[in-house]
Amino acid sequence: MATATTILASVPPEYQWPVEFCAATTAAVWILSLITSNVSQVDRLWTFLPTIYTGYYALLPLWPEEPLFFLFPYSPKSLGWAVAKTFSPRALLIFGVVFVWMSRLSYNTYRRGLFRLSDEDYRWAVLRTKLPAWLFQVVNLTFIAATQNVLLLLLGFPAKVAATQPHTTLAPSDIALGALALVVLGFEFTADNQQWAFHAYKHAHEATEKGKAGVAPYDKREHWPGAGLDFTPEDAKRGFITRGLWAYSRHPNFLCEQSFWWIITLIPLLSPSPPHLIRTTFATHPIPSLSAILENPATLLPFLAPLADVAPALSLTALFFSSTLFTESITVNKYQRKYRAYQQRVGMFSPLRTWEKGLKLAWRGNKAAVESVVWGRDKKE
Structure with a gap:
């Protein structure tokens, strides 16, 4: 405990509570993944954690200078009056928009049934078959639990920048x-x-x-x-x-x-x-x-x-x-020729790549054949 307190004291004041909360969340989801043999525990928190970190920074004046109990948010006095005692309009704007983001993602997660504790992302099941059990648990600790939690913490940092710049x-x-x-x-x-x-x-x-x-x-x-x-x-x-x-x-x-x-x-x-x-x-x-x-x-x-x-x-x-490449490798194995045709015609992310792919296929003379697989005879231009 003394070592943890010493480490936390070395963290800049604006990061202390978020880092403490992130460490606790990482430990919790990792332990739960071992108990339940289900590594999607952190996936269920994706919709909430960025909003929690963003809300912490946007609402700094609401927090006491010392935690009321374990993991209760607090605003260290060393942050200074301008940061800790006055609201940042820009941080509040970010919080409001991120709250809308959370509502959309929560709705989509709920209707897909991913909030059920028994549900596990299909990609982890596939990865489990490709790795030795011990190596999968290393991935579970280092990437699934730790890295993802750190990334979710980072998503709250734009509000930190807004809260600590002139209001x-x-x-x-x-x-x-x-x-x-x-x-x-x-x-x-x-x-x-x-x-x-x-x-x-x-x-x-x-x-x-x-x-x-x-x-x-x-x-x-x-x-x-x-x-x-x-x-x-x-x-x-x-x-x-x-x-x-x-x-x-x-x-x-x-x-x-x-x-x-x-x-x-x-x-x-x-x-x-x-x-x-x-x-x-x-x-x-x-x-x-x-x-x-x-x-x-x-x-x-x-x-x-x-x-x-x-x-x-x-x-x-x-x-x-990186995760989309892994997801598509699974999809290609399932749909093979059809999905490869889709990859030939449509860009992974950017619509500009879709336009470029269409031009290349037209130049090669096989655009119609590929599009017949991707959209079928009923495609509407």
Whole structure:
């Protein structure tokens, strides 16, 4: 306990409670994963933890200077009056937008049944079959439990930047980026709902084909606006959605998720208050030579500082890119030729890649053949 207290005391005051809470959460989900033999415990917290960390920074004036009990949020006196005793309008804006993000993700997680303690992400089950039991438990501790919790902590840091910079009134950049974040969430919600509607159609179609009773027919009017698409039997036989937003990106929900956190990260960095994304260090410090870097690696710090500012979004993008590659490797094994055709025609994230892939296929003369697999005869231009 003394060692833990000493380590915590060395942490800067603005990070003390979040780091303490992150360490406790990491230990809790890891122990629960061992007890339940289910490593998705942290997955169920994805929807809440970034909002908790963001709310902590946005609501700093509400917290006492000392914790009332274990893990109760507190605002150390060393933060200073301007930070700990006055609200930051920019941090409150970030908290409000992130709360909307949490509501969307919680709704989608709930209806998919992922809040059930017995549910486990299918990707972990696949990974378990590919690794020795001892190595899987190493991955469980280091990546599934620890790394993901640290990433969720990082997602609260844009609010930390906003809370610790001068508490000025909202600037036009804040309003514009906040509105853009809500628009992105609208697209993400639509992508989620289109995928949900597709699986409803697929389930109903398969039940009809097999003569199963008790399955309601697909009615697009029962789904959210923009989600009730005109699916065809060919879509159901293909097995995965390629219509709506999914015709422009293989993972439009992932694209929106990454875009959302880049916007949140940029809100305080593009505001009139420092720190700014483009730092004056680039203009005032000459680029160090390789020999100077090898002699003293600290000479790189002024040039790496901007990367630290965008670490939340950068880390999330790295995670999504690697996890999507793993997810698609599983999907290719399941759908093989059909999904490979989808990969040939539609970009993983960016719609610009979809446009580029279409041009390449047209130049090679096999665009129509690939599109017949991806969209079928009923594709609407």
